[in-house]
Amino acid sequence: MMLLLWLVAIWLAGFGFIRWMFPQPLRWSLHNVFLFSLGIGAGAGIASCLYFLTLVLSGATFSLLPAAGGVALVIALTLFLFARKGALLDWAEGPAVPRYLTALFVLAAALALIMFLGAVAYNPHGEEGAWSIWNMKARFLLRAGTFWRDAFSSDLGFTRPDYPLLLPGLVALCWKLAGQESTNAPVAIAFLFLLATTGVLVSALGVLRGKILALLAGTLLLGTASFVALSAALYGDVPLSFYILATLALLCLQDRHPEDMRFTGLAGLMAGFAAWTRNEGIIFVLAVLVARAIALIRFGEGKLLARQFLRLLLGLAAPLGVVIFFKLRIGGLGDWMAVPGSTILRHLSEPARWIVLLEGLVVILFNFGRFLIPIFLALGLYWYLVRLRVDTRDRTALATAGIALALTLAVQLVMDILYVDNLGVEIGTAFERILLQLWPGALLVFFLASAPLQLIAPKPLEKGSKEKRAHKGARRVVETR
Amino acid sequence: MPACTFPWACSVKLIGLARHQFVVITLAAIALVSSFWFLLDVLGTANHSRQTFGVAAFENRFNDLPKTVRPHTVYGYLSDTPANDPSGLAEFHLTQYVLAPAIIRPSTHETLVIVNYHSKDLDMKLLSANHLRPYRNIGTGVALCLGDKP
Numbered sequence: 001m002m003l004l005l006w007l008v009a010i011w012l013a014g015f016g017f018i019r020w021m022f023p024q025p026l027r028w029s030l031h032n033v034f035l036f037s038l039g040i041g042a043g044a045g046i047a048s049c050l051y052f053l054t055l056v057l058s059g060a061t062f063s064l065l066p067a068a069g070g071v072a073l074v075i076a077l078t079l080f081l082f083a084r085k086g087a088l089l090d091w092a093e094g095p096a097v098p099r100y101l102t103a104l105f106v107l108a109a110a111l112a113l114i115m116f117l118g119a120v121a122y123n124p125h126g127e128e129g130a131w132s133i134w135n136m137k138a139r140f141l142l143r144a145g146t147f148w149r150d151a152f153s154s155d156l157g158f159t160r161p162d163y164p165l166l167l168p169g170l171v172a173l174c175w176k177l178a179g180q181e182s183t184n185a186p187v188a189i190a191f192l193f194l195l196a197t198t199g200v201l202v203s204a205l206g207v208l209r210g211k212i213l214a215l216l217a218g219t220l221l222l223g224t225a226s227f228v229a230l231s232a233a234l235y236g237d238v239p240l241s242f243y244i245l246a247t248l249a250l251l252c253l254q255d256r257h258p259e260d261m262r263f264t265g266l267a268g269l270m271a272g273f274a275a276w277t278r279n280e281g282i283i284f285v286l287a288v289l290v291a292r293a294i295a296l297i298r299f300g301e302g303k304l305l306a307r308q309f310l311r312l313l314l315g316l317a318a319p320l321g322v323v324i325f326f327k328l329r330i331g332g333l334g335d336w337m338a339v340p341g342s343t344i345l346r347h348l349s350e351p352a353r354w355i356v357l358l359e360g361l362v363v364i365l366f367n368f369g370r371f372l373i374p375i376f377l378a379l380g381l382y383w384y385l386v387r388l389r390v391d392t393r394d395r396t397a398l399a400t401a402g403i404a405l406a407l408t409l410a411v412q413l414v415m416d417i418l419y420v421d422n423l424g425v426e427i428g429t430a431f432e433r434i435l436l437q438l439w440p441g442a443l444l445v446f447f448l449a450s451a452p453l454q455l456i457a458p459k460p461l462e463k464g465s466k467e468k469r470a471h472k473g474a475r476r477v478v479e480t481r
Numbered sequence: 482m483p484a485c486t487f488p489w490a491c492s493v494k495l496i497g498l499a500r501h502q503f504v505v506i507t508l509a510a511i512a513l514v515s516s517f518w519f520l521l522d523v524l525g526t527a528n529h530s531r532q533t534f535g536v537a538a539f540e541n542r543f544n545d546l547p548k549t550v551r552p553h554t555v556y557g558y559l560s561d562t563p564a565n566d567p568s569g570l571a572e573f574h575l576t577q578y579v580l581a582p583a584i585i586r587p588s589t590h591e592t593l594v595i596v597n598y599h600s601k602d603l604d605m606k607l608l609s610a611n612h613l614r615p616y617r618n619i620g621t622g623v624a625l626c627l628g629d630k631p
Contacts, residue, residue: 104509111516115523122527125536132574136581144582147553155555155584158574216505223512225519371515378511385500453501 003178007188010170013072014043021262022086030206031089037199038266040192041242045273047072048169049322051176056325059146087257089203094210096456105215108222109198115225116191119232124183126190126234133159134236135186137168142175152331162334164323166277167236186234194231197242197440198222204249205447208256208394212455213447221443225370227436236278237433243274244284245440248404251292252397252448258304261311268315275323279334280437282323283415284408285316291403295396336419344418353423357413360427368435379446389451401445405438539575542621546595552582557591557628559611561598572597589613594628 018038024031050072125131136159140151151168152161167189174185198218206214221227231238250267257263271288274281292312296305327333347353366374390398412434420426558576562569576597577585585595589611596613598604603624608615613626 101505101509104513108509108513108516111513111520115516115520118520118523118527122523123535128571128574131536131578136578139578139581144552147582150553150582150584153584155586156577212505216508219509220512223509223516225516228516229519229523369515370519371511372518373511373515375511378508382504382508385504453505454498455502455505457498 006177010043015039034203040196051173092210112222130234138171141172246270248401255397264311265315268312272319287407288404295399557594596624
């Protein structure tokens with residue numbers, strides 16, 4: 001129980017920080033759903049970074065940690081009550097939402113919840129990758145005391161010592177604060193990230209495109225069985241997908257509210273936490289910086305480049321600093337640095353490796369997400385029947401998100417070609433996970449570019465009403481022309 | 482109405498209420514049915530199979546050992562699993578996970594060596610072949626042996 005209370009405290013601290021940036025009255029609103037969802041990731045990232053810094057600075061003998069946690073919570077709650085002015089995020093105007101769409105979304109959420117609970121009840125320690133990498137490190141951080149650096153010993157090469165510590169740090173912190181080591185911590189964290197990812201996707205699309213597309217995207221995300229299964233496996237991929245989505249969603253909102261640069265600052269912070277979650281997050285940080293620069297220059301907003309990059313880098317600075325310190329002083333840069341140039345050249349020049357990669361791409365295209373019908377066919381049908389229509393306000397955001405996701409994927413595939421020895425195994429085991437990391441962001445891009453949907457016939461105009469007269473007038477004008 | 486960035490994307494001939502309803506219901510149905518199908522798999526696995534190999538099972542096997550485990554100590558490791566059996570590596574990882582924060586090395590050249598065996602009794606031939614002497618048998622397929630490192 002204490003463990004869950006501490007997790008809620010971390011979440012509230014994150015929410016307090018985010019609400020301080022984007023304050024609005026506390027009530028049930030889309031604005032607060034968005035902030036609550038972001039608060040989970042912000043709280044987790046900040047808590048994990050602070051825990052790691054405490055370990056580095058004072059060793060494991062930090063009896064002050066609960067007190068420091070309490071102080072952080074008080075500060076967050078103070079920020080929570082602090083009144084400032086900020087942009088209001090509300091549903092975008094659009095046609096009426098049919099009840100069946102809401103019901104389908106609720107049904108998808110219920111199925112995802114049952115699936116998650118069923119999977120973690122059967123396997124509370126998660127899949128092998130979860131306990132042998134993430135929870136193993138959490139155990140070392142908690143149990144090893146002053147020898148916590150043993151977690152990064154060369155004897156434990158299979159635990160990937162170079163992997164960043166957002167997840168293990170957060171799990172170990174919860175265990176430390178609660179005074180008990182329970183599987184409830186990683187399970188609750190995984191569930192919160194699943195909830196937060198859905199929350200950010202639905203609320204961001206709700207603000208940008210309206211309720212219909214938001215609920216449809218949410219239904220599709222929660223109906224992606226392998227995404228929910230990946231969350232229940234307690235891997236770091238779903239938290240990473242959350243930070244990628246949050247970064248892209250905040251940059252999209254930035255383009256809708258160009259005067260409020262806090263969106264870009266927070267996007268930088270979320271991208272930094274992505275780098276603190278998994279190594280793929282570091283690739284994403286570089287990709288998003290390149291993508292933002294390309295998009296701003298391409299759509300004639302180059303004058304915003306310096307201003308936005310300053311905010312982006314300000315947000316990035318703290319978590320990226322922690323990642324760089326960790327990589328240089330503790331975890332190391334990873335196995336790929338040790339691969340000789342001759343091996344890289346050999347990998348690059350082997351046609352068989354490219355064929356294996358292409359074959360893997362084709363197979364995954366059909367199997368992705370464990371949908372009964374390949375999802376690319378379903379989305380193709382959607383595109384054919386609904387088409388795309390990009391609002392001029394969203395061009396830069398859409399280009400940023402699209403390029404960032406494509407670059408992240410491309411760089412990861414090239415890294416696989418260059419560095420991985422057993423490419424077949426890597427593609428068989430990790431390829432779908434890489435795509436699932438990008439899946440919520442891809443859904444954001446797809447539905448942001450979609451033409452608006454009309455699911456309920458508009459009510460016929462009443463005889464003699466103002467609208468009817470206006471409509472007749474408009475028709476006369478068209479006919480005259 | 483916002484302007485269209487890509488003209489080809491706006492040349493829509495067949496937009497209609499029924500088409501939109503059809504595509505939304507199709508997408509949602511694919512997601513929900515796939516999700517339900519997978520849920521049946523998850524529940525079926527949970528109901529029909531009992532985990533004999535996993536963290537919980539290993540923690541039970543090593544139940545008595547972690548009390549003696551101290552941080553920063555290094556143990557050797559030996560198993561009677563054949564070298565080509567993939568479960569051997571997973572068992573080694575499980576042993577490391579259960580005994581953290583001690584460090585387990587896949588070697589018998591340590592002061593204390595953990596022997597993970599699957600037969601009814603500890604195989605003395607396996608121990609002598611690896612220059613190990615029995616120190617403490619936990620009795621659940623796990624024994625602590627003295628290695629050849631002083």
